[in-house]
Structure formats: structure tokens, C-alpha cells
Amino acid sequence: MSTRTEDKGPLADYRETFGSLLSETWLGYAMILPAALLIGVIILYPTFRGIQLAFFEASLLNPEAKVFVGFENFATMLEDATFRESLWHTVLLTGIAVSLQYMLGLGLALALKEKVPGAGVFRSLSMITWVLPVIVMVIIFRFMTQSGFGPVNILLAKLGMETASWFGRPGVAFPLVVIMHVWRNVPFYAIALLASMKSIPDTQYEAARLDGAGPLQRFRYVTLPQISYVSMIMIVLHVIFTFNNFDIVYLSTGGGPLGNTEVMATYVYKQAFQQYALGYAASMAVVMLVIMMTFTVVYVKLEARD
């Protein structure tokens, strides 16, 4: 970056380059130091301790008195029906929510791409769900589905259909959690995909049109390949986000009713802070981390091969 090409004789040139490289290197390190230090101390160190904790039995009441148990925590998981269920819920939630988000986000991006008057207003307004605090979203959804006076139930009653406090209803709570994930993130997909679509040069569409490609073919052969990189980023980001997400489930259903919406993050939280089983909680969190790392590596490799 700082290699200058001035002709001052090889030695002087070398000395200057080396000198400036050295001082630049130190300055580079110095500038990244605060960020690296904060991340190292506040994130990496606890991560290391968390992974370590997975091989111990420890209680929140006295975390210093821990006993090394090897892989026992991981063996316990295999026997734990709630663990299996919450893992399944997490995978199901992530799969369904991210698929729906992507499809609906793509649809919204395509609609916003049309040059109709006011498209910009729609574009900005749609982002509101994404900036709302999760707790506010949860309050909105819980209010809408309250029994008696919740607007959804008022509508259902008017249509002569069954009403209920829907978050407390097994079989409905889980779809509601999916809907909240979708509701929150669709606009973000739409904006990112829209921007990536807008960077496709018009000439490519013209060329496809001249080759006799219809709208669907143009979408398939011009649009889709060009948005594949942004699509990959969005999908990887949101798979990680959804898989690890804690607050949407915890604040809306708390994992209930009857464990119907229990996901890994809430189960780990409960094991740690309600059962005080620190080691067991940490070992499950390590499983989450391994699953996410595997997913990311495999997905990015697959994407890169295409």
C-alpha cells in the first residue's frame, strides 16, 4: 500500500520502503488494537471459557467449584428428549423462516424495482418492522392475538370462526413465532436484493430481450445469477441469526405452551439460569456453535463451486 516507486538508488529506496512499512505496520496495529482488545476480552475470552465449561459439571450457585467430566454432558444430551425437541424446533424454525423470508423478500424486491410513482415511499416504510425493538414486535403480536379484544380475534369472531388466545395454543404458537421472524426480516432481504438487482446493467436485459427471452427467462438467466452473491450473504446471515435467536421466542412464548416453541437458545438459557446447570448448558451451546460453523463452511463452499 505504501510502496512508492521513486528512483533514488536501490539502497535508499529499500531503506525508505522498509522504514515506512515498519512505522505503517505499527500504526496499523495500533489503530486496530482497541477493537481487537475489546473483542478479545469481552467475546473471545468468554467463548473460550464457555467451550471449556462444556466439559465440566458446574453450578451457577458456585461456578468456581467445577468438576471435569469429559464428554458426559454430550452423552446426557443424547438421552434428553427436550434437547432433541428443541434442536428439531430450531432447525424447523430456521428452515421455514429463512425460506419464507427469502421468497417474500425477493417478491417485495421485484415489486419495489418497478418504477411506479411512490415506490421510494414504500421502500422506506417497509423497513420499519426491521428497526423496531423485538419486545415492541412481541407486544404488537400478543395484543393482536389476545382473546376477546385482540383485533385478530374480533375479525375471526365477526367471520364466525373460532377465537382464542393464540400464543397459548399448541400448534398455533410455533407458526406465530415463524411469522414474527418473517415479518421482521422480509424488508431487509428486499432492500439488499433490490440494491443488488439495480446494479445489473440494463444492457444485459436488452441483450436477453433481443435473444427472445421472455420476462421469466430474463429473471432466470439474468437476474438470479447476478443476485446470487447477495442472496448467499443474506441467507447465511439469517440462518445464523435465526438459529441463535433468543429473544423472539423467549419474550413471546417463553418456549411454551408445553414446550411447543422451545428452541436451543431458550433451552440453554433455562438450563443455565433456572436449573443452574452451567456445564450442561455450555455443552449444548457448543453443539449450536458447531452446527452453525459446519453449515456456514458447507454452504459457502457449495456456493463458491457454482
Next chain:
Amino acid sequence: MSTDTAQQTTPDRSFVERIDAWLDEDMSIRRALGVYAVLGMYMAFLLLPVAYMVMATFTSPDFLYSTRLIPSLGDLTIDNYVTTLSRGQFQQYFINSMIIATATTALTLAVGTLAAYSLSRFDYPGKNVFLMTFLGTRMLPLVLILIPFYLLMFTLNLIDSYIGIIIAHSVGGIPLGTWLLKGYFDDIPESLDEAAKMDGCSQLDILVRIIIPMSLPGIAVAGFYTFILSWNDFLLVSILSQTASTRTLPFGLQLFQSQNSVAWELLLTAATVTMAPVVLLFALIQRWIVEGLASGGMKGN
């Protein structure tokens, strides 16, 4: 795509032709109506719940607890706001949220700008390790680090203090903030740096006089992202805050909503006030965010 291609040749533009100019060459009125119908459905799904909540906060409990969907004029009132805003605890939470989110944004931007400048303009061994580590932290399940994190903060005596929460939130914001800023810094041609260097500017001068002024939109986006991250956070505050003196709005709302008998009119009002600052902030800089989220960080290499 459609049959009629609007070709404008007449110099005097009627209203219809002005509308046509808005539309693409292959955009017919029918197609536009179709687009509006699709956008309308999306907006109904995304915005109606929010709009309905805001409307409900301006009505009396008589309406709220009734089975009517649309209030009459007589139902309208601002009593809910008077009651909510005059509550001491709510004011305290609001102030806490403001202090914490503002300080988090400042700290993250300061640290993130330096780190992003370093990653964008310097070459040194281990640079990619830093970048990968920063991005890799996004993958960590927060619940994995929660316990050791709590113990660490306890050791550092940072429990139930503004500083502890601000540091925790900043560390959450630094990786993505740095990444976003690096994207913007990379877009500024290095020839500008070289020219400034010729004029005798130091690296810090270049950062302060060239890089920062030229990437203000990026800084706004990174700052906004950090602000909402801090403003919206529930989990970290629920761990670190032990008394009302450090409690933020999301945590306060959670306590409020988990009470046995929820006063919905006040809860909805408190929720509306909680979302107001981030929505306002978003409205102020939405153009940069909408463009920046995509162009700054999402670029294909």
C-alpha cells in the same frame, strides 16, 4: 413485457404523459396497478399491525377492551400518554436507554473507525485474521458466552453499571460496524491519500480530513445500526442490569408485559414511545441506510 411502449415525442406534456414519464418504457397502467396491489398486500402485512397499535394508544380503554375494530371520535384521547410519560420509572428507563445507546454509538464509531481505517489502508501480517475473527464473532451463540461473560463482568465490577452495558453493547456493534465502515473506506480512492501525504499530512490527518468527511453516509449507517442494536437489546441488559437505575426500555417493557394483569392501554403506549426514537432516527437517514446497507457491506468481490 407489456404491449404498449410509451414513446414520447410531443413537446407539451399532459398529466398522463407525466405519469408515463414516471413509468418505465414497458410499464403500462395495468402493470402499475398490479404492482400497487402487490405492494399494498405487503404493506398491509408489515405496517397495519404497527399502525393499529399506534392508533390504539390514542383511544380510551373503553374502546380498547371492546369488540369494535374502528374507534369513533369520542374514543380518542391522549390520556394514555399523559399517564405513561408521567411515570417516574418509565422516565428513568427512557433516560437510561438514551444514555446507553448514545454512548454505545460513540464508542463503537470511535473504535470502529480506527479499526476500519487500519483494515482498509494498512498492510500487515495477520490482517485477515482480524477481519475473519471480527466477522466470526457474528456466528457465536450469545447464550454460549453469557455465563462466562457474566462472571467476567462480575470480576471487573461492571455489573449494574452504565459502563458495563455500554461496553457489552459496543462489543456487539464493533464487528459489523467495522465491516460496514471498511466497505465505505475502500470506496475512497487511495490516490487521495497519496496526494494528502505529498502535502505532508500524517495518517491521522488523512483519516480526519479526508476519509471521515467522505464517508459520512457510511458512518451514519454504522452509527444507526449500533444505536438500534443497543436501544433494542434485551438479553444483555437483562443479565447486566439489576436495579431500576440501569434498566433500559426493552427490559422495563418485558417486566411490564409479564405482570399478571396487563394494562394494555399503557403497555401499548409505552411500546410506541419505545419505538419512536428509532423510527424517527430511521426516517432522518433512511436514504443512506437503504442505499448503504446494500452498497457498503453487501458488495460482491
